[in-house]
Amino acid sequence: MSSDPLPTLRWGIIATGQISSWFVRDLALSRPDAKAKHIIQAIGSSSKEKGGAFVKQWIPNVSPPPTVYGSYEQVYAEPNVDITYIGTPHGFHKKNCLDAIEAGKHVLCEKAFALNAREAREVFAAAKRNGVFIMEALWTRFFPLVQTFQRLVHEEKAIGDVHRIFCDLGLDMDIASLGPESRLKNPALGAGTLLDICIYSLTWGLLTLDAKRGEQAESPKIVGVQTVSDSIDFATSILLLYPSGSQGILTSTAMFKTPEVFCRVEGNKGHITVEGVSASCPSAFTLYSKEAGNSEGKRYTVDKPGFGLYWEADAVAQDIAAGRTENAIMPWAETLRIMDTMDEVRRQGGARFPVD
Numbered sequence: 064m065s066s067d068p069l070p071t072l073r074w075g076i077i078a079t080g081q082i083s084s085w086f087v088r089d090l091a092l093s094r095p096d097a098k099a100k101h102i103i104q105a106i107g108s109s110s111k112e113k114g115g116a117f118v119k120q121w122i123p124n125v126s127p128p129p130t131v132y133g134s135y136e137q138v139y140a141e142p143n144v145d146i147t148y149i150g151t152p153h154g155f156h157k158k159n160c161l162d163a164i165e166a167g168k169h170v171l172c173e174k175a176f177a178l179n180a181r182e183a184r185e186v187f188a189a190a191k192r193n194g195v196f197i198m199e200a201l202w203t204r205f206f207p208l209v210q211t212f213q214r215l216v217h218e219e220k221a222i223g224d225v226h227r228i229f230c231d232l233g234l235d236m237d238i239a240s241l242g243p244e245s246r247l248k249n250p251a252l253g254a255g256t257l258l259d260i261c262i263y264s265l266t267w268g269l270l271t272l273d274a275k276r277g278e279q280a281e282s283p284k285i286v287g288v289q290t291v292s293d294s295i296d297f298a299t300s301i302l303l304l305y306p307s308g309s310q311g312i313l314t315s316t317a318m319f320k321t322p323e324v325f326c327r328v329e330g331n332k333g334h335i336t337v338e339g340v341s342a343s344c345p346s347a348f349t350l351y352s353k354e355a356g357n358s359e360g361k362r363y364t365v366d367k368p369g370f371g372l373y374w375e376a377d378a379v380a381q382d383i384a385a386g387r388t389e390n391a392i393m394p395w396a397e398t399l400r401i402m403d404t405m406d407e408v409r410r411q412g413g414a415r416f417p418v419d
């Protein structure tokens with residue numbers, strides 16, 4: 064029995080694209096307040112050369128270095144891997160998750176969890192059958208800043224009753240210039256802004272307009288409009304209308320980079336603005352309370368090394384060490400609620416995937 068009080072988790076990384084490069088760098092960071100010890104045990108890539116180059120470029124100092132495999136299957140079969148991190152495009156998530164689960168591995172799968180709710184339900188059913196942990200990597204929810212925001216809004220009622228939230232995530236993606244194989248252009252890979260970035264705007268709406276999540280959460284009326292070309296959405300706007308009358312106006316676009324302040328929450332006792340590089344990665348929010356009366360507002364910030372993906376990784380390690388198969392901040396039912404909502408938005412808005 065180790066004297067180290069922190070749980071240890073041995074990761075197998077599936078795919079060597081952008082997000083995997085962020086994730087491994089965050090796992091490798093030395094953090095005084097870490098809640099878990101992360102070991103990058105194995106890397107699985109479409110080629111061993113690509114996997115080796117990934118290690119050399121992003122985690123050259125990790126010691127011992129991870130074992131690099133030229134296939135994903137070898138990672139699933141690796142006995143020293145506890146959990147697989149799935150960093151492939153959306154269209155592969157279902158297969159990658161099912162393969163990992165059938166091999167008995169726990170799974171942390173990037174957002175969007177699957178192409179549609181039907182696929183997501185299939186994956187959760189397999190996880191349940193095999194008794195493994197699985198979670199959608201909606202990292203934003205694990206930021207301490209976001210948890211402070213939720214506490215102020217829901218527990219302290221710092222801006223009273225919330226009436227509306229506006230949240231936008233826009234990126235200038237120049238989709239026209241991308242090749243047909245790009246995950247941002249190919250409908251089979253789940254292209255379009257809804258699954259890629261509107262999912263964050265939707266997340267802010269859901270966690271602001273309702274303190275509950277998953278099956279306990281209220282069911283708002285959903286209206287979705289999309290600007291669609293070649294069956295993928297270049298822009299999506301979601302309206303949520305809750306039984307209380309509160310509204311979410313939650314948007315994304317591939318044609319314009321959202322300015323620093325990406326979100327405004329309005330209540331009867333004040334408002335909050337949230338800022339950061341994008342809705343996925345908030346760096347500060349400012350609370351303007353009518354009662355406190357200070358027009359400059361009170362600013363809450365986060366000072367973090369790296370990207371901030373380690374907060375979700377720590378939470379996963381703690382869950383697995385405690386024998387849990389799902390996480391309380393991002394439970395399976397919350398992922399299904401998001402997938403069901405995005406299916407409904409696409410039904411109304413017109414974006415389609417070949418698997419639908």
Ligand SMILES: NC(=O)C1=CN([C@@H]2O[C@H](COP(=O)(O)OP(=O)(O)OC[C@H]3O[C@@H](n4cnc5c(N)ncnc54)[C@H](OP(=O)(O)O)[C@@H]3O)[C@@H](O)[C@H]2O)C=CC1
Pocket residue numbers: 077078079080081082083107108109110113114150151152153155173174175200202244246258259343
């Ligand atoms: N949490 C966050 O902030 C972010 C999350 N994401 C999510 O992460 C996932 C991956 O995104 P991202 O890293 O940007 O994607 P990339 O295109 O940068 O990388 C995807 C990787 O998946 C593997 N892959 C396997 N099959 C294919 C295929 N047919 N086409 C392309 N790639 C393939 C490749 O790795 P290999 O060759 O090694 O097998 C590739 O490098 C998505 O679900 C996305 O939504 C993305 C960015 C940020």
Ligand SMILES: O=C1OC[C@@H](O)[C@H](O)[C@H]1O
Pocket residue numbers: 234259260341343
């Ligand atoms: O999850 C994401 O957040 C940041 C974006 O740059 C990226 O396209 C998206 O996948």
